[in-house]
Amino acid sequence: MPAVASRSTPPRAMPWSVAARAVLSLALCFYFSAVVLAPLAGPPPASELANWLIQPFRPFIGGLYLGHGYRFFAPDPGPGHSIRWSMQLSDGSPLKGSIPDPTSDWPRLLYHRRFMVSEKIAAFVPMSDAPEAIRSKARLDWQPLVKGVAGHLLKEHGGTQITLTLVEHFLPAPEEVLRSQQDPDLLTPLGTYAIPTDRSR
Amino acid sequence: MSLTPPTISGTIHAGQVCGPWPLESSSRASDSWAAQWLHAWNAFWFAPADPLPLGLVRIATGILLAWSSAVWLLDASAFFGTGGWLPAENVWRMNDQPWQWSLYFPFSSAAAVSWVTLITLLAAVLLAIGLATPLAAAVALVGFISAANRAPLNVFGFDDVLGMLLIGLVVGPAGAACSIDSQLWRSRGGCRLSSRANLAIRLIQVHLCVIYFFSGCGKLLGASWWEGTALWGAIANLQYRTLDLMWLAGHPLVVNGLTLATLFWEVLYPVLIWPRLTRRLVLAMAVLVHLGIGLSMGMMEFGLVMLVANMAFMPADTCRNLLFLPAKIPPTVP
Secondary structure (H helix, E strand, C coil), rough: CCCCCCCCCCCCCCCCCHHHHHHHHHHHHHHHHHHHHHHHHHCCCCCHHHHCHHHHHHHHHCCCCCCCCCCCCCCCCCCCEEEEEEEECCCCCEEEEECCCCCCCCCHHHHHHHHHHHHHHHHHCCCCCCHHHHHHHHHHHHHHHHHHHHHHHHHCCCCEEEEEEEEECCCCCCHHHHHCCCCCCEEEEEEECHHHHHHHC | CCCCCCCCCCCCCCCCCCCCCCCCCCCCCCCCCCHHHHHHHHHHHHCCCHHHHHHHHHHHHHHHHHHHEEEEEHHHHHHHHCHHHHHHHHHHHHEEEEECCCCCCCCCHHHHHHHHHHHHHHHHHHHCCCCCHHHHHHHHHHHHHHHHHCCCCCHHHHHHHHHHHHHHHHCCCCCCCCCCCHHHHHHHCCCEHHHHHHHHHHHHHHHHHHHHHHHHHHHCHHHHHCCHHHHHHHCCHHHHHHHHCCHHHCCCHHHHHHHHHHHHHHHHHHHHHCCCHHHHHHHHHHHHHHHHHHHCCCHHHHHHHHHHHHHCCCCHHHHHHHHHCCCCCCCCCC
């Protein structure tokens, strides 16, 4: 806590003028309005009022990287995701991998940065048993992201074609752990992509 | 680098007010309600304060940003380059705000992205040691935002909090204590208590309360937090796990207790962090929760950055005691 005033001590003048403090106070109100409105209007559920109020603040929020929901491990910690890929190299040989790869992604912060790729793409991909209309609509959101990932992997490894699959890892309940029950992971195909035309099948 | 802070007593210039009595006039019972609010507002935001806590936050933030930049640098082309995880033309799909600028958009070649990241790393090191601190803080913030806005597919909570800390360090005199700058310019003397130091530390404190408030409110939406099983979801997640706590499967009441304690601590943090009576308990819980996350879920950087943010609530006197520094400031009332 900063050292601040004692009420028993004699009054002193503030170091900044009234005008300066007034301007700073307005700036503080603006700043914290932006800070509060970002999570208020951010991840759903969010009110129409918050979404309306945030509009004039959006450039400021974007410019200072303040647009966060701060919903850490919320509303419920869910299963983890990874993206499995299998690639055909230019010489015809196969290559397989995973994003993230716990065996090679080191240090741990690098692992987390790559782990976020699969987690954030997974947030766009509906469950495999969702209605076709929902899955088709969602595909418009996630497919460009997956294409980018596929293009990066093909370039990095010198491949000609790659198939990606989203893996939702089984999250056992305590009683399932006690029974040593291990259910299979849920797999969602993300498509096959090839260079140079990035055709998706 | 010496951790000796600049002396505070006996360096007040005539006409310059920097004692520990910053109120223009003390709030009196006879003052109107509005006047009392104004006094409280002024004292809270603008009272000159010891820059030591801000200096400690600066060192830790600089180290974390340097580490983050070094890790970006391990695969800079993939994170920021043209053929990376997220092509530049797709960044808008992840960034939902306008003006999400980045130096990595114009500087996108393999060499350029490495140089921009390297400059950010250098600025972070300068920030940590406190050399050319105002410039280092500004460059570090620009480099940090550039990275976060260019690679939204790769950022997480660690980056959210790191950005908040950097803004505070740009606003305040981050190099006024525990820095090479403060040693170099020591001979100039002058007042060392600073209203900007107070403003900066208050920015971090209040922003941190906002973070915990929304994080707690977000958890209240989840049934598993009410049922007391949410922590199990983190423990059993193999993608996060670095410490095997699966034995807790046989102790559901322990999981319940830990989950509910975390939930109530987080929801109440914005309230209980301010009274001196509860502050130590809240900070002690922060150490347990964030070190727990760091050790068991392999998210040490996230745990550490949250603890660094919590350092903003450490009283300056406590900082001095912990660092065996002389207490030059008279006793104060929070």
